[in-house]
Amino acid sequence: MNQMTKFGLMLGIICLAATLVLAxxxxxxxxxxxxxxxxxxxxxxxxxxxxxxxxxPGTVGDIKYFEAMNGPALVGYCLKVTGSGYGGYMHIxxxxxxxxxxxxxxxxxxxxxxxxxxxxxxxRLGESEPYFLKQFIGKNARTISVGNGIDAxxxxxxxxxxxxxxxxxxxxxxxxxxxx
Amino acid sequence: xxxxxxxxxxxxxENPTFRIVLGLCPTLAVSTSVSNGIxxxxxxxxxxxxxxxFVSLIRGIVPEKVRIPCFIVxxxxxxxxxxxxxxxxxPALSRSLGMFVPLIVVNCMVLGRAxxxxxxxxxxxxxxxxxxxxxxxxxxxxxxxAIRESLGNGTILGITISRSFxxxxxxxxxxxALLTIGILIALINYLTMKWKAK
Numbered sequence: 001m002n003q004m005t006k007f008g009l010m011l012g013i014i015c016l017a018a019t020l021v022l023a024x025x026x027x028x029x030x031x032x033x034x035x036x037x038x039x040x041x042x043x044x045x046x047x048x049x050x051x052x053x054x055x056x057p058g059t060v061g062d063i064k065y066f067e068a069m070n071g072p073a074l075v076g077y078c079l080k081v082t083g084s085g086y087g088g089y090m091h092i093x094x095x096x097x098x099x100x101x102x103x104x105x106x107x108x109x110x111x112x113x114x115x116x117x118x119x120x121x122x123x124r125l126g127e128s129e130p131y132f133l134k135q136f137i138g139k140n141a142r143t144i145s146v147g148n149g150i151d152a153x154x155x156x157x158x159x160x161x162x163x164x165x166x167x168x169x170x171x172x173x174x175x176x177x178x179x180x
Numbered sequence: 181x182x183x184x185x186x187x188x189x190x191x192x193x194e195n196p197t198f199r200i201v202l203g204l205c206p207t208l209a210v211s212t213s214v215s216n217g218i219x220x221x222x223x224x225x226x227x228x229x230x231x232x233x234f235v236s237l238i239r240g241i242v243p244e245k246v247r248i249p250c251f252i253v254x255x256x257x258x259x260x261x262x263x264x265x266x267x268x269x270x271p272a273l274s275r276s277l278g279m280f281v282p283l284i285v286v287n288c289m290v291l292g293r294a295x296x297x298x299x300x301x302x303x304x305x306x307x308x309x310x311x312x313x314x315x316x317x318x319x320x321x322x323x324x325x326a327i328r329e330s331l332g333n334g335t336i337l338g339i340t341i342s343r344s345f346x347x348x349x350x351x352x353x354x355x356x357a358l359l360t361i362g363i364l365i366a367l368i369n370y371l372t373m374k375w376k377a378k
Contacts, residue, residue, distance in 0.1 A: 007246045014250050018257040025261050032268035109275060116349060
């Protein structure tokens with residue numbers, strides 16, 4: 001056997017073994033990862049819309065949302081919002097009533113700078129929810145912007161704007177599409 | 181006794197962060213909080229042990245010329261396993277470490293140990309070497325992140341330790357990392373030199 005074939009064969013065997021091990025790990029962890037993500041989402045939905053008992057997933061355009069139902073009655077919508085922050089994408093779930101007024105919101109994932117941008121999700125000692133997000137509740141999502149109803153966090157203007165603008169844009173688009 | 185030496189050397193004399201100064205990118209990036217530091221240290225230790233065992237086991241079979249690709253495949257496999265396990269069982273930690281878990285693949289400390297040690301030593305010795313290096317890396321990360329988190333955010337492990345000062349934010353940002361690591365390396369070099377002189 002010439003040298004080239006031997007090298008190739010050796011590398012091939014090692015790659016094959018690695019693939020088998022990885023395929024096995026992936027199969028074992030896949031349902032657990034999916035379950036963790038699902039649980040997280042459900043927890044967020046319940047926290048945002050405590051009065052709803054069922055969340056029906058749907059899609060309109062690019063927007064993924066849940067219809068929050070209390071028995072047969074529609075109490076509002078929970079929208080998945082993706083914002084573009086300082087450190088990367090941020091994933092937010094925002095709950096609105098049928099008129100577009102924010103009932104609650106939660107940041108599921110963000111990559112903002114620790115100590116600065118991460119304050120968008122910071123809970124002050126002795127409080128139960130992030131102080132930045134609290135100011136959104138009860139406001140109409142289609143009219144808010146930083147400086148108009150929402151105060152930015154000192155040193156984290158970009159992150160604050162990213163959250164606010166993403167919510168405003170997504171909710172506006174959603175309401176327009178739903179009316180059609 | 182000689183076996184123990186392989187373990188102990190990573191803790192101080194050949195500490196990957198302070199003495200060999202390898203793998204500084206993840207060290208700079210994740211040492212913003214102690215919990216990140218611990219998570220990164222444990223993940224890297226797992227990868228080190230796994231890759232050192234396998235590199236040592238195949239050291240006689242793999243041809244010299246293709247050894248680096250083989251090492252990288254082995255390291256990448258272990259890193260992916262850690263990443264998947266973390267996503268499944270510690271989603272919060274996985275989220276805060278983010279991109280830096282997959283990036284352990286290119287941490288020169290891991291390939292460095294495979295190339296410099298495990299490819300020339302029997303498996304048991306390689307495990308000791310990996311454990312020593314991993315623990316050395318972990319304590320270095322914990323020390324750096326404890327300094328940065330306490331000064332820059334006023335907390336340790338998320339628990340507020342002092343409200344008497346306004347934390348200087350630059351300690352959490354990149355300059356704080358460079359300053360902390362630089363000062364620590366200088367201090368440790370000074371101590372080592374002093375001990376050698378005795």
